[in-house]
Amino acid sequence: xxxxxxxxxxxxxxxxxxxxxxxxxxxxxxxxxxxxxxxxxxxxxxxxxxxxxxxxxxxxxxxxxxxxxxxxxxxxxxxxxxxxxxxxxxxxxxxxxxxxxxxxxxxxxxxxxxxxxxxxxxxxxxxxxxxxxxxxxxxxxxxxxxxxxxxxxxxxxxxxxxxxxxxxxxxxxxxxxxxxxxxxxxxxxxxxxxxxxxxxxxxxxxxxxxxxxxxxxxxxxxxxxxxxxxxxxxxxxxxxxxxxxxxxxxxxxxxxxxxxxxxxxxxxxxxxxxxxxxxxxxxxxxxxxxxxxxxxxxxxxxxxxxxxxxxxxxxxx
Amino acid sequence: xxxxxxxxxxxxxxxxxxxxxxxxxxxxxxxxxxxxxxxxxxxxxxxxxxxxxxxxxxxxxxxxxxxxxxxxxxxxxxxxxxxxxxxxxxxxxxxxxxxxxxxxxxxxxxxxxxxxxxxxxxxxxxxxxxxxxxxxxxxxxxxxxxxxxxxxxxxxxxxxxxxxxxxxxxxxxxxxxxxxxxxxxxxxxxxxxxxxxxxxxxxxxxxxxxxxxxxxxxxxxxxxxxxxxxxxxxxxxxxxxxxxxxxxxx
Numbered sequence: 001x002x003x004x005x006x007x008x009x010x011x012x013x014x015x016x017x018x019x020x021x022x023x024x025x026x027x028x029x030x031x032x033x034x035x036x037x038x039x040x041x042x043x044x045x046x047x048x049x050x051x052x053x054x055x056x057x058x059x060x061x062x063x064x065x066x067x068x069x070x071x072x073x074x075x076x077x078x079x080x081x082x083x084x085x086x087x088x089x090x091x092x093x094x095x096x097x098x099x100x101x102x103x104x105x106x107x108x109x110x111x112x113x114x115x116x117x118x119x120x121x122x123x124x125x126x127x128x129x130x131x132x133x134x135x136x137x138x139x140x141x142x143x144x145x146x147x148x149x150x151x152x153x154x155x156x157x158x159x160x161x162x163x164x165x166x167x168x169x170x171x172x173x174x175x176x177x178x179x180x181x182x183x184x185x186x187x188x189x190x191x192x193x194x195x196x197x198x199x200x201x202x203x204x205x206x207x208x209x210x211x212x213x214x215x216x217x218x219x220x221x222x223x224x225x226x227x228x229x230x231x232x233x234x235x236x237x238x239x240x241x242x243x244x245x246x247x248x249x250x251x252x253x254x255x256x257x258x259x260x261x262x263x264x265x266x267x268x269x270x271x272x273x274x275x276x277x278x279x280x281x282x283x284x285x286x287x288x289x290x291x292x293x294x295x296x297x298x299x300x301x302x303x304x305x306x307x308x309x310x311x312x313x314x315x316x317x
Numbered sequence: 318x319x320x321x322x323x324x325x326x327x328x329x330x331x332x333x334x335x336x337x338x339x340x341x342x343x344x345x346x347x348x349x350x351x352x353x354x355x356x357x358x359x360x361x362x363x364x365x366x367x368x369x370x371x372x373x374x375x376x377x378x379x380x381x382x383x384x385x386x387x388x389x390x391x392x393x394x395x396x397x398x399x400x401x402x403x404x405x406x407x408x409x410x411x412x413x414x415x416x417x418x419x420x421x422x423x424x425x426x427x428x429x430x431x432x433x434x435x436x437x438x439x440x441x442x443x444x445x446x447x448x449x450x451x452x453x454x455x456x457x458x459x460x461x462x463x464x465x466x467x468x469x470x471x472x473x474x475x476x477x478x479x480x481x482x483x484x485x486x487x488x489x490x491x492x493x494x495x496x497x498x499x500x501x502x503x504x505x506x507x508x509x510x511x512x513x514x515x516x517x518x519x520x521x522x523x524x525x526x527x528x529x530x531x532x533x534x535x536x537x538x539x540x541x542x543x544x545x546x547x548x549x550x551x552x553x554x555x556x557x558x559x560x561x562x563x564x565x566x567x
Contacts, residue, residue, distance in 0.1 A: 011479075067459075071451060092477040095443050096459045099412070103448035108413040108528040111442045124532065129440055133334050134343070135537050142413075142528040175456035176486035179472070183480040190478040232496075239462075239496040240476055245330045245438055246354045246496065253566050265330050271537065275564045277556065283545070290540055293559050297549035305550040309557045313567055 004031040005078045006054065007088035007097060010045030017193065018089025018151045020052045025154040026087055027053030029118055035163065036077050038062055038070045038171060050163030052156060057163040066174020067093070071100030073171045078105060083144060085123060090148035091193070102146035110138060110147040112249070114272065116154075131245035131268040151193055152251045153272075184240075189224040191241050197252045197273070199226030199243055201266075203259020203280060203299055207236035212303045213258060219310040226250065226270075228260045244269035256306075258299050262287030279303065318372035318466070321428045322363040323419060324356040324391060326384045327439035334536075341531045342408075352387040355434025358494040361501040363432050364395040366466060373397045375426060379418055379522055380407045392512035393504035399515070400426070402522035412440075414525035416448035421523070423453065428489060435460050435493040446493035456486035462497040 004026040008019040015023070015035075026033040035049035035057040046057035060073040078086050078101065086101060088094035090112045102109040114135070115126035123145050129136045184190075191197055198217045200210055210225065217223035227237035229244055243250055245265035255273035259280060260266060267290055270276070278291035279302050288294045295302055328334070328343070329351045335344040352360070363374045374396040378384050381403065388399035402418060404410070410418075423431060436443035443459075450457030462481065463474035466488070475482045476495050504512070546555040560567040 067447070068450065068457060071447075092460065092475075096447060099442075099444035099447040100451040100457070102444070103413060103416060103451040106413070108411040109442065109444045109448070110529075111444055127441075128537075129534070130328065130332065130334055131330075131438065131441060132537065133332070134336070135535050136531060137533040137535070139530040139532055140528055141530065175454075176458050176473075176484045176490070178482055179485050180483045181477070181480055182483075193478060242496075249441075254560070254564075264333060271540065275560070275566055276540070276543070277560075288543070288545065290543075292541070292543040292564065293556055294543060294545040295547060295549070295552045295556060296545055297552070301550040302553060305553040306556065309553050310567070313557065313561070 002031065003034055003081050003083045004029065004085040004087060005034045005036055005081055005083040007074060007094060008035040008037045008045065008049055009089065009091060009093050010037055010042055013044035014048055015045050015052060016089070016091070018091045018094065020156040021151065021154040022087045022089045022149050023049060023052040023054055024157040025116055025149055027157055027159065029116065031085070034058060034081055034083070036060065036074050038073065039065055043165065046165045047163065050161040051158055053159050053161065054163040057165045058168045059165065060168045060171050062171035064174070065178040066171070066176055067096045068100060068176060069171040069174035071097050071104060073168065075101045075104035077168055078144060085145040085147070088148050090150050094148050098146060098148045105144050105146065107142035107144050107146045110140065110145070112150045113147045114150050114153045116147070128249065131265070132249055132271060133268045150251060152195065152253070189222070191224040191226045191243060192248045192250050194222060194224035195252050196220045196223035196254045197226045197243070197250055198223050198256045198258065199228065199260060200231060200258045201228035201260030202230045204231070210237065212300065216303055216307040216310070219307040219314065221314065228266050257287050257291070258303060260287055261285040262290065318366065318370045318430060319428045320363045320366055320372060320374045320430045320432065321377050321423055321426060322360045322374060322391065322396065323377050323431065323433045324360060324387060325353045325378060325437045326350045326380050326387045327353045327437055330354065330438055336534050336536065341534055343534070352390065353434050353437045353439070355436055355494055355496070357501040358496065358498050359432035359434050360391045360394060360396060361499045362464060362494055365499060366430065370466060375400060377419065377422060378402070379404055379410070379415060381405050382519060385517060388517060389512050390504060392515045393508040394502055395508065397515060399517040401517070401519045403519050404522040404525065409527055410525050411527045411529040412442045412444035412448055414527055416445050416452055418522060418525060419445065419449050420452040430466070430488060431491045433491070433493050435495050446491050450491035453491070455489050455491055457491040458484045458486060459493040460495045461492050462495045464492060464498065
């Protein structure tokens, strides 16, 4: 295995978690890992990529973020490095840029992969179809294997190494240019990114009752609130929180489904979670078939008690 | 304004799939089809933008002639004409092959705006839109929840991990549509009747070479059977104990 180029997103001077996982996945394949970072202020994050397995990090300066100009710069780097693979985390930016990079390289893209393995010099990928109802094991005949990796599926490897940082050509002006970002209220974690997801459904009866789930999420500290399609369609929660086939597919360490009966479209979106807890008053709800642990009963009593218990544990450290 | 909405015919989202005997394909028996959920939003946006700015909406798909059902539905809602690039082996296409074929047809038809769903709900690639834009050299905003056009340019709001991003771009552009962008309309009887008279072109599609070889298709491994730890708030300590001492995640 030769060189793998990894698209590294950065925030506050550090590689984002998903990018750390992608660097880990690339180095686990035994490749020489080259990180590519775009935009001003990437230098500090670039220096840190060595810690996660990159041998080198290349910074492409840009005055403004544009996914099209970033893709052109990244594709040129993949070509110059004669890389055998290009990886990105399946974040919103990764999924925006990677298909363009792949197309510019005349390669297809394997999106949202859940596993990568070597078979001789070839890579074999596993990725979900039909939102996780099927696992597809796929081989590529593309000149460069281009893939995005689902978050929370690949291990971060802290190697303690250092990356040689260099500057690549600055990115050109883009055709679509980012003008502003309205951050999610309170710096909340995205449901696809959070290690713990607390999701609610119709069983919560009305929108204000999601405060209970907000409270449970804040008890965990590293949790995001998710929602079933029914409550998103009812306007109780934003679509950005929807888990399932027409929402997001998530794989957190812990998924707590509250008042969600478990439509097949919802189950498809969360069944790769490491541990699933279901809280539902109906003991026959399909969600219990998938759950590792279930509590039958009234969510309005159980959730506050659970939040209290979690707080107690967190306070003990 | 010339608008093209690209749609894909996909299995319905309530499908409980079975793998065919070859272990590499979906058992087609009993599979029902629909327009991919997000492509419905692309069609709606195309019609809304036409209603606002004038022009014409073409619905474009790659697939078997059976896709005429989904194309006619879009025509019934207000699109003006349909084009099916007939490829009976459409299921074997990878997103690059699809993007290349669409790019060729879009160049031939000409367009100011191309709309697609953010992801097809069958293969979940979320790739064809941005690939198409890269091949055409056009602007592209993905996962769009708000779109304003005017005077050869536009702004689009995009749902991103950290919040909502606003992009400015010049036309022509490719936009992939996220759920919050609009609420797709239903076709009325009048629209359904009118759709029967609207032009629907079926043209042969250049054969595609795929860079993807399917080694295996399988149902995900079944999860280890779980258990009910108890009833009501009294069961919380048992749950905490299981999460700490069995699952070891607390």
